[in-house]
Amino acid sequence: MPTDVLEETVLGSIRPTSFQTIKQDVLHKIRAGIWKSGAYIPGEQELSEKYGCSRTTVNRALRELADSGVLERRRKAGTKVSSTSVQAARLWIPIVRQEIEDRGQDYGYKLLEKTIEPAPAAISKILSIEETTDVICVKCLHYADDIPYQLEERWLNPAAVPEAKDQSFDEMGPNEWLVMTQPVADMEHVFTASNATKEQAGLLDIKEKDALFVIERRTWSEHHTITVVRFFSPGARYKMVSQV
Amino acid sequence: MPTDVLEETVLGSIRPTSFQTIKQDVLHKIRAGIWKSGAYIPGEQELSEKYGCSRTTVNRALRELADSGVLERRRKAGTKVSSTSVQAARLWIPIVRQEIEDRGQDYGYKLLEKTIEPAPAAISKILSIEETTDVICVKCLHYADDIPYQLEERWLNPAAVPEAKDQSFDEMGPNEWLVMTQPVADMEHVFTASNATKEQAGLLDIKEKDALFVIERRTWSEHHTITVVRFFSPGARYKMVSQV
DNA sequence: GAGTGGTCTAGACCACCTG
DNA sequence: AGGTGGTCTAGACCACTCA
Numbered sequence: 001m002p003t004d005v006l007e008e009t010v011l012g013s014i015r016p017t018s019f020q021t022i023k024q025d026v027l028h029k030i031r032a033g034i035w036k037s038g039a040y041i042p043g044e045q046e047l048s049e050k051y052g053c054s055r056t057t058v059n060r061a062l063r064e065l066a067d068s069g070v071l072e073r074r075r076k077a078g079t080k081v082s083s084t085s086v087q088a089a090r091l092w093i094p095i096v097r098q099e100i101e102d103r104g105q106d107y108g109y110k111l112l113e114k115t116i117e118p119a120p121a122a123i124s125k126i127l128s129i130e131e132t133t134d135v136i137c138v139k140c141l142h143y144a145d146d147i148p149y150q151l152e153e154r155w156l157n158p159a160a161v162p163e164a165k166d167q168s169f170d171e172m173g174p175n176e177w178l179v180m181t182q183p184v185a186d187m188e189h190v191f192t193a194s195n196a197t198k199e200q201a202g203l204l205d206i207k208e209k210d211a212l213f214v215i216e217r218r219t220w221s222e223h224h225t226i227t228v229v230r231f232f233s234p235g236a237r238y239k240m241v242s243q244v
Numbered sequence: 245m246p247t248d249v250l251e252e253t254v255l256g257s258i259r260p261t262s263f264q265t266i267k268q269d270v271l272h273k274i275r276a277g278i279w280k281s282g283a284y285i286p287g288e289q290e291l292s293e294k295y296g297c298s299r300t301t302v303n304r305a306l307r308e309l310a311d312s313g314v315l316e317r318r319r320k321a322g323t324k325v326s327s328t329s330v331q332a333a334r335l336w337i338p339i340v341r342q343e344i345e346d347r348g349q350d351y352g353y354k355l356l357e358k359t360i361e362p363a364p365a366a367i368s369k370i371l372s373i374e375e376t377t378d379v380i381c382v383k384c385l386h387y388a389d390d391i392p393y394q395l396e397e398r399w400l401n402p403a404a405v406p407e408a409k410d411q412s413f414d415e416m417g418p419n420e421w422l423v424m425t426q427p428v429a430d431m432e433h434v435f436t437a438s439n440a441t442k443e444q445a446g447l448l449d450i451k452e453k454d455a456l457f458v459i460e461r462r463t464w465s466e467h468h469t470i471t472v473v474r475f476f477s478p479g480a481r482y483k484m485v486s487q488v
Numbered sequence: 489g490a491g492t493g494g495t496c497t498a499g500a501c502c503a504c505c506t507g
Numbered sequence: 508a509g510g511t512g513g514t515c516t517a518g519a520c521c522a523c524t525c526a
Contacts, residue, residue, distance in 0.1 A: 018514075031466040037424065043492065054516045059493075076492045076524040083423065089335045089433055091486055092313075179327065183274050183281060189333055189486045193437035193455040193479025211455040211479070213437040222275045235437025235455070242335055242433045262495075287511065298497045303512075319512045320505040 017053040022061035025051075030070065030081055038083035041071075089242040093189065093215075095175055096152075096231075100144045108143030111169050112203070116158075123155045126218065127225045136164050138174050141203055148204045151232040160224035178219075178227065185226060190216040193235060204234055211235035261297040266305035269295075274314065274325055282327035285315075333486040337433065337459075339419055340396075340475075344388045352387030355413050356447070360402075367399045370462065371469045380408050382418050385447060392448045395476040404468035419473070422463075426470065434460040437479065448478055455479035 029035045041047075044062065048055040062079055065071045068090075073079045100107045119127065119135040127135065136156040142149045154174050156164045167177060192214050201208040215231040273279045285291075288306065292299040306323055309315045317323045344351045363371065363379040371379065380400040386393045398418050400408045411421060436458050445452040459475040 028466070037426070045492085054518095055493095056495095056517085057515060059495090060514090063494085073493065074524075075494075075522065076490085076526090078492065089337055089431070091333045091335045093333055180281065183277050183279075183325075185275060187333070191435060191457070191484040191486075192482060193457040195439075195453070195455045195479075209439070209453050211437040211439045213435070214479075222272070235439075235458075238436060240435040242435075289511085298499095299512095300498085300514095301496060303514090304495090307513085317512065318505070319503070320507090320510055322511065 017051045017057065019057050019061040019064070022047075022051055022053075022058060023065060026061065026065060027070070035081050037081050040078045040080045043078060091189075091240070091242040093187075093217075095179060096142045096150055096173070097176060100142070100149060103144070105144040106146070108146060109171075109173050110141045110143070111173075112139040112141060114138050114169055116165065119155070123228065126228045127155065127157045129157060129159065129225075134158060138169055140169065140173055142173070149233065149237070151200060151203055152229060153232075154227060154229040156227045157224055160221055160226040174227075175229070182226065183221065186220045188218045191240070192216070194232075196232075196234075200232055204232070206234050206236075213238045213240070261295045261301065263301050263305040263308070266291075266295055266297075266302060267309060270305065270309060271314070279325050281325050284322045284324045287322060335433075335484070335486040337461075339423060340386045340394055340417070341420060344386070344393060347388070349388040350390070352390060353415075353417050354385045354387070355417075356383040356385060358382050358413055360409065363399070367472065370472045371399060371401050373401060373403065373469075378402060382413055384413065384417055386417070393477065393481070395444060395447055396473060397476075398471060398473040400471045401468055404465055404470040418471075422471065426465070430464045432462045435484070436460070438476075440476075440478075444476055448476070450478050450480075457482045457484070459484075 026035075026041075029041075035041050042050070044055045044058045047062075048058045051058065062071060062073065066073045066079070069082055071079050072082050094102070097107045097109075115137045116134050117137060119129060119131060119133055121131055123135060124131045124133065129135070136158055138152070138154045138156065140152050140154075142152065152173070152175070156174065158165055161178070161182065163181065164174070164177075167174075169177065194212050194214050195209045196204065196206055196212050198208045200212065201210060204212075211234075212232045213235045215233075216228065217231075218228045219226045270279075270285075273285075279285050286294070288299045288302045291306075292302045295302060306315060306317065310317045310323070313326055315323050316326050338346070341351045341353075359381045360378050361381060363373060363375060363377055365375055367379060368375045368377065373379070380402055382396070382398045382400065384396050384398075386396065396417070396419070400418065402409055405422075405426065407425065408418070408421075411418075413421065438456050438458050439453045440448065440450055440456050442452045444456065445454060448456075455478075456476045457479045459477075460472065461475075462472045463470045
């Protein structure tokens with residue numbers, strides 16, 4: 001057993017080397033420059049001996065590091081420190097109400113419009129339905145401490161959620177309603193920026209052309225595209241944070 | 245052994261039930277509404293018997309689903325389907341050059357400015373250094389097919405990367421240089437939107453006040469904040485996609 | 489062909505939390 | 508107090524891919 005591992009054992013706990021300890025140690029070795037970018041690191045077998053634990057434990061540590069883009073692994077070739085800076089970051093996408101309440105602000109909601117109309121060409125394409133089909137269109141506004149926080153424009157596929165037709169969305173936003181009633185589904189997010197239209201500026205109490213942070217979310221269930229929604233938030237007030 | 249598992253076995257492979265099969269089956273049950281939002285699902289022990297595999301395998305499947313926010317787990321309480329729509333999405337943050345070349349466009353680079361100057365108050369705070377300390381400031385432009393794609397404003401902490409002082413950044417952008425020479429480190433990303441200043445508009449060949457998608461990235465090594473960088477991209481041309 | 493990572497097992501102990 | 512998930516082990520077989 002090499003001395004540095006022995007030190008770890010003495011300094012650390014008596015419990016067996018955990019995969020988390022190994023993760024930290026690998027990160028340390030990379031950050032300290034001991035294992036350089038692009039270089040191959042020892043195999044699982046060797047590491048398990050050095051750390052004095054089973055290969056399964058080493059495997060979990062290295063696997064998780066590979067999942068987050070720190071390491072690259074290939075059978076037979078081995079494991080190396082990632083040289084590309086393509087990093088996988090974890091992004092938490094909260095529901096609006098929670099986001100606001102978590103910051104200790106009062107959440108407010110106002111329905112602006114709910115209509116059932118034939119899908120515009122662009123929307124029918126996104127929802128993968130015929131152009132003539134009716135879709136439910138909901139526009140609403142979310143407030144933080146009575147200040148407009150986010151504008152929501154949503155199209156719902158009635159074939160996927162027929163109950164939405166009878167839902168007024170007067171009191172509860174479509175987001176919350178969907179979360180409560182619909183099973184968890186696959187999502188795709190597209191982030192971009194746009195200039196506020198005159199209408200958007202009026203609703204959000206900002207100036208026309210002010211920068212908006214735009215989140216477009218598509219949601220699928222087993223057989224349908226459920227909904228597509230765009231959230232517009234004033235860029236001056238909105239930040240989305242991700243940490244690895 | 246229950247019939248549905250038997251079916252799986254007959255329809256699928258002869259190999260033992262893998263954690264991936266279980267993940268898919270759990271997702272299916274959730275999407276199909278068999279396991280509803282907020283409801284508790286069977287424990288690992290019970291599931292391992294139903295799937296005819298070891299508890300370890302079930303554990304891995306459920307753990308990964310919990311990691312991505314689909315399930316919530318607590319000891320003793322059990323595992324339930326997430327009721328909040330707080331979803332963890334995986335975000336791939338590529339280096340600019342790769343991003344452009346992956347789309348089959350030509351990558352171009354131009355250094356605008358490289359100075360060494362006392363850190364402005366805002367930057368020294370972010371880099372966790374004294375205000376009087378010198379920092380390296382680099383401004384450069386990235387092109388896709390000769391069209392301005394992204395404006396980069398970077399501050400480097402000389403204490404963390406002394407070699408950066410001697411680097412001209414004439415030919416190679418600081419991003420690529422850092423990736424090649426510095427060990428992988430911890431990162432934080434903040435996404436927001438802003439209006440282009442007159443100067444930014446000129447450089448990016450857009451109109452003043454046009455919406456910009458802004459990525460701010462901070463990078464740490466073991467002992468220092470290495471760098472803080474802001475990437476400005478025209479919102480009309482830039483999209484960042486994340487999928488679970 | 490052979491070495492690496494990818495996965496599964498059966499069993500075990502433990503930390504945490506709820507009832 | 509007891510059940511649940513969290514983790515570790517030792518061993519095994521396999522898939523992939525490099526030389």
